[in-house]
Amino acid sequence: MEFFERFAIPHPSPMIYASMVAIALVSIGILVGITYFKKWGYLWHEWFTTVDHKKIGIMYLISALVMLFRGGADAILMRAQLSGPDMKLLDGQHYNEIFTTHGVVMIMFMAMPFIFAFMNLVIPLQIGARDVAFPRLNALSFWLFFAGAMLFNISFVIGGSPDAGWTSYFPLAGNDFSTSVGTNYYMLALQISGIGSLMTGINMMTTILKMRAPGMTLMKMPMFTWSTLIANVIIVFAFPVLTVALLMGTTDRLFGTHFFTTTNGGMDMLWANFFWVWGHPEVYILILPAFGLYSEIISTFSSRNLYGYKSMVGSMVLISLLSFLVWTHHFFTMGQGALTNSIFSITTMAIAVPTGVKIFNWLFTLWKGKIRFTVPMLYSIGFIPLFTIGGVTGVMLAMSAADYQYHNTMFLVAHFHNTIIPGVVFAMLAGLTYYWPKFFGFMLNEKIGKSTFWLLTVGFVLAFFPMYITGLDGQARRMYTYSEATGFGPLNMLSFVGAALMAIGFATIVYNVYYSYKNSPRNIGSDPWDARSLEWATHTPVPEYNFARVPQVFSSEAFWDAKKKGHQLFKGELKDIHMPNNSGVPFIMGIIFFIAGFSFIFAIWIPAVIALIGIFVCMALRSFELDHGRHIHVKEIKEIEAQYEEVQGNEARSHTTTRV
Amino acid sequence: MKFKSGLLISLMALVTILAGCEPLLVLDPKGPQAERQASDIMLSIGIMAVIVIVVLVILAVILFKYRASKQPDDYEPPHIEGNIWVEVICIGIPVLIVAYLSFVSVQSNYIVESAPTGYENEEPLVIYASSSDWKWHFSYPEQGIETVNYLYIPTDRPLEFKLYSHGPITSFWIPQLGGQKYAMADMVTTLHLGADVPGEYMGRNANFSGKGFAENIFNVTAMSQKEFDEWVEEVHERAEPLTEDVFNKLLEPGHLGQMTFTGTHLEFSPAPEHNHGSDTDDLESNHDDHTSHDTQTDSTNVETDHSGH
Numbered sequence: 001m002e003f004f005e006r007f008a009i010p011h012p013s014p015m016i017y018a019s020m021v022a023i024a025l026v027s028i029g030i031l032v033g034i035t036y037f038k039k040w041g042y043l044w045h046e047w048f049t050t051v052d053h054k055k056i057g058i059m060y061l062i063s064a065l066v067m068l069f070r071g072g073a074d075a076i077l078m079r080a081q082l083s084g085p086d087m088k089l090l091d092g093q094h095y096n097e098i099f100t101t102h103g104v105v106m107i108m109f110m111a112m113p114f115i116f117a118f119m120n121l122v123i124p125l126q127i128g129a130r131d132v133a134f135p136r137l138n139a140l141s142f143w144l145f146f147a148g149a150m151l152f153n154i155s156f157v158i159g160g161s162p163d164a165g166w167t168s169y170f171p172l173a174g175n176d177f178s179t180s181v182g183t184n185y186y187m188l189a190l191q192i193s194g195i196g197s198l199m200t201g202i203n204m205m206t207t208i209l210k211m212r213a214p215g216m217t218l219m220k221m222p223m224f225t226w227s228t229l230i231a232n233v234i235i236v237f238a239f240p241v242l243t244v245a246l247l248m249g250t251t252d253r254l255f256g257t258h259f260f261t262t263t264n265g266g267m268d269m270l271w272a273n274f275f276w277v278w279g280h281p282e283v284y285i286l287i288l289p290a291f292g293l294y295s296e297i298i299s300t301f302s303s304r305n306l307y308g309y310k311s312m313v314g315s316m317v318l319i320s321l322l323s324f325l326v327w328t329h330h331f332f333t334m335g336q337g338a339l340t341n342s343i344f345s346i347t348t349m350a351i352a353v354p355t356g357v358k359i360f361n362w363l364f365t366l367w368k369g370k371i372r373f374t375v376p377m378l379y380s381i382g383f384i385p386l387f388t389i390g391g392v393t394g395v396m397l398a399m400s401a402a403d404y405q406y407h408n409t410m411f412l413v414a415h416f417h418n419t420i421i422p423g424v425v426f427a428m429l430a431g432l433t434y435y436w437p438k439f440f441g442f443m444l445n446e447k448i449g450k451s452t453f454w455l456l457t458v459g460f461v462l463a464f465f466p467m468y469i470t471g472l473d474g475q476a477r478r479m480y481t482y483s484e485a486t487g488f489g490p491l492n493m494l495s496f497v498g499a500a501l502m503a504i505g506f507a508t509i510v511y512n513v514y515y516s517y518k519n520s521p522r523n524i525g526s527d528p529w530d531a532r533s534l535e536w537a538t539h540t541p542v543p544e545y546n547f548a549r550v551p552q553v554f555s556s557e558a559f560w561d562a563k564k565k566g567h568q569l570f571k572g573e574l575k576d577i578h579m580p581n582n583s584g585v586p587f588i589m590g591i592i593f594f595i596a597g598f599s600f601i602f603a604i605w606i607p608a609v610i611a612l613i614g615i616f617v618c619m620a621l622r623s624f625e626l627d628h629g630r631h632i633h634v635k636e637i638k639e640i641e642a643q644y645e646e647v648q649g650n651e652a653r654s655h656t657t658t659r660v
Numbered sequence: 661m662k663f664k665s666g667l668l669i670s671l672m673a674l675v676t677i678l679a680g681c682e683p684l685l686v687l688d689p690k691g692p693q694a695e696r697q698a699s700d701i702m703l704s705i706g707i708m709a710v711i712v713i714v715v716l717v718i719l720a721v722i723l724f725k726y727r728a729s730k731q732p733d734d735y736e737p738p739h740i741e742g743n744i745w746v747e748v749i750c751i752g753i754p755v756l757i758v759a760y761l762s763f764v765s766v767q768s769n770y771i772v773e774s775a776p777t778g779y780e781n782e783e784p785l786v787i788y789a790s791s792s793d794w795k796w797h798f799s800y801p802e803q804g805i806e807t808v809n810y811l812y813i814p815t816d817r818p819l820e821f822k823l824y825s826h827g828p829i830t831s832f833w834i835p836q837l838g839g840q841k842y843a844m845a846d847m848v849t850t851l852h853l854g855a856d857v858p859g860e861y862m863g864r865n866a867n868f869s870g871k872g873f874a875e876n877i878f879n880v881t882a883m884s885q886k887e888f889d890e891w892v893e894e895v896h897e898r899a900e901p902l903t904e905d906v907f908n909k910l911l912e913p914g915h916l917g918q919m920t921f922t923g924t925h926l927e928f929s930p931a932p933e934h935n936h937g938s939d940t941d942d943l944e945s946n947h948d949d950h951t952s953h954d955t956q957t958d959s960t961n962v963e964t965d966h967s968g969h
């Protein structure tokens with residue numbers, strides 16, 4: 001029995017028991033369902049072993065949406081607990097676990113897979129390629145992310161969740177003050193998914209640098225491709241820091257080393273530095289692809305080319321460089337002295353300049369345009385003023401002397417949500433609506449989409465703007481309760497109302513998918529938005545090989561110019577297409593990594609060692625494997641293409657007669 | 661357009677709520693450092709509000725003027741690459757704003773990191789503020805007094821807080837007297853504060869430090885030097901001395917009320933002033949004398965023993 005005691009929850013509550021039962025029932029339901037409908041083969045052949053960037057993108061997308069609701073449930077619990085003084089919904093320990101998992105889930109397991117989803121779905125299409133550079137590595141990236149995410153998410157039913165904040169500062173996260181296995185989960189789950197992210201970084205960089213269609217020079221790449229390239233360069237430079245820091249933290253916790261302890265020569269401040277040397281670039285890893293998506297969407301729905309292409313690229317390069325020079329602003333209050341703070345204060349404020357340039361370029365793209373208020377466009381338009389507010393409060397925080405008053409308060413919480421929600425989350429929802437028809441063959445309902453947008457925007461303003469005020473009134477972040485005398489009550493209640501509106505807003509997204517699946521017409525053609533870049537030049541839904549003929553590119557808006565100026569994108573004869581074979585190894589490695597992670601978390605050494613050996617065996621097997629992929633022959637391509645043309649012909653005819 | 665009005669209404673609602681309340685702590689400064697910070701905050705809010713309004717107005721005008729429903733069907737938006745002068749203005753104005761704010765920021769850094777202005781000639785009062793889970797210990801080495809969870813300070817005299825922690829990183833913060841600074845286990849940080857006005861102020865740990873963090877607060881009372889001296893005398897007459905055993909009991913995780921002692925814990929458990937930032941010294945002393953390392957380990961063990969009571 002003693003062996004099993006370690007898996008018990010250290011601080012159980014009825015809510016956790018209820019979730020345990022729910023998780024067990026849902027898992028059993030899914031397994032029984034798949035078996036009953038005989039879908040195991042389908043799942044294995046079409047999804048678990050796939051190396052197709054589109055399918056991997058869809059798996060990232062689904063995971064991100066699921067995690068959005070997981071992190072959102074944490075958020076609404078927190079706002080409910082703080083909605084009035086001395087609330088008793090959560091106790092201190094439970095609240096600490098919830099804000100920790102909220103942060104980790106939202107950044108690592110919601111925002112990251114969301115941007116990876118769009119990179120996977122869009123980048124090969126946008127550069128006219130047939131897949132990413134290393135398709136099997138791409139599948140491995142996904143399964144490592146997924147293993148990490150699942151590992152992190154079982155923490156609250158097996159062994160207890162981490163409770164030291166998503167920043168996990170030592171010595172609080174060390175063995176002396178975090179005695180449960182929670183922080184082990186943090187270290188191992190982030191490590192596994194972080195390795196996946198690093199691989200994606202290498203993969204996407206290589207894809208964009210080596211696999212662009214003929215004619216697409218660097219300065220003719222669409223803006224989303226540019227933003228993805230830069231974000232992945234940042235990944236490759238920043239994530240190794242996280243990897244090393246997590247490794248050091250893991251050895252501190254499991255093997256008694258003293259990297260971050262306060263005795264025997266350890267240094268707790270070192271963790272904070274490492275964490276933010278990764279952590280600050282991380283926020284630009286999230287925001288730059290979001291900027292890219294906004295650029296595509298604003299340009300499409302203004303029916304205009306993106307204003308100031310060169311300065312857009314230049315500003316992103318500058319942002320990526322500056323992102324590595326500002327980490328200290330996360331702890332101006334650590335006592336580095338006036339000189340250090342002054343330097344980092346200036347570098348931080350400097351980021352406002354390239355960011356401001358981007359805001360103005362988007363405004364000038366709208367200028368003289370023909371603005372269509374579609375759902376993706378609404379998110380993009382809402383983004384501009386809301387993100388500007390988030391940005392200028394960032395400049396305020398960058399004034400280090402004043403930051404002594406903002407630091408660790410709700411003002412800071414308001415600021416970073418004010419950049420991440422309109423900046424990243426709105427971009428992801430805009431991208432979701434914008435690219436949905438390309439991959440699923442029908443549009444999401446515009447009317448429901450618009451109510452989602454309004455619920456989220458009003459909810460966002462109500463939830464987060466009051467925090468600026470309570471922060472200046474002395475409400476520290478991460479407090480699970482406050483007394484009535486503080487006077488924080490009414491504004492926190494307003495925040496809760498806003499959070500509830502946002503929750504309803506997110507629920508309408510699910511309803512929209514269901515409603516549109518039932519009711520939306522399927523005859524939408526391949527270019528429903530009158531868009532401008534290459535991904536819209538191929539069929540909808542996209543065939544396995546993306547493009548039957550590799551496109552010839554003449555400008556950064558290749559598809560628009562093809563439509564307007566009559567450039568011919570697809571020239572020449574059909575040729576056999578070389579495609580990679582599916583492989584089960586990435587999925588299996590994901591499982592082995594999961595087992596390794598779990599064993600390390602609970603310090604069960606025998607399976608840990610076996611799993612580690614298993615990982616190296618998989619890698620060795622791969623290097624001896626003779627797999628040259630397969631070819632899709634011209635005859636087969638012709639058949640597939642003919643099918644698409646037939647469908648399109650039918651659609652064109654039915655379009656005039658019937659409307660579903 | 662609905663978006664604009666929605667945003668404006670909610671902003672106005674916020675301002676109304678704001679106006680109906682007591683002044684916000686941070687914007688109601690009672691000391692020179694906090695005043696400087698509050699004026700920086702108000703200055704930046706002003707400049708930033710102008711930027712936000714300008715962006716909002718430009719956006720509103722453009723959306724209104726160039727919406728598709730207002731334009732003829734055959735309107736083809738022009739292809740515009742960008743204009744060097746427009747770009748120069750778009751870069752130039754933010755550069756000027758940032759340069760100005762940087763200037764203010766650097767100046768403020770040096771001001772808040774030095775003794776408060778207005779009473780430079782006074783001798784600073786040195787107070788060691790150390791945190792343990794989840795309390796604050798205030799040691800007045802000159803006065804030979806130690807308090808728990810409350811702080812008496814004289815007005816119109818520079819205060820020099822020496823901060824460190826007996827556990828996780830905490831952050832010492834009295835919003836109305838000035839911004840916060842971290843207290844850490846392996847080094848001592850210095851925070852300069854000053855109080856102009858007698859009164860009671862809220863102080864707290866602002867940095868998350870575990871289960872009891874929310875209640876990790878303390879009261880600050882500012883009074884004239886004369887009253888302060890009287891209080892010191894009174895403490896020496898009435899309070900019990902702080903012994904090592906008593907202090908180690910105080911360090912155990914939990915919450916305590918306000919307590920007063922004569923003597924400080926610094927005498928038997930000194931602040932880690934030379935522990936960190938001088939690793940080389942440690943190494944050298946290890947070379948010179950191997951026992952020093954052992955002593956250190958011993959003292960750690962002793963501490964763990966006590967916390968296990």
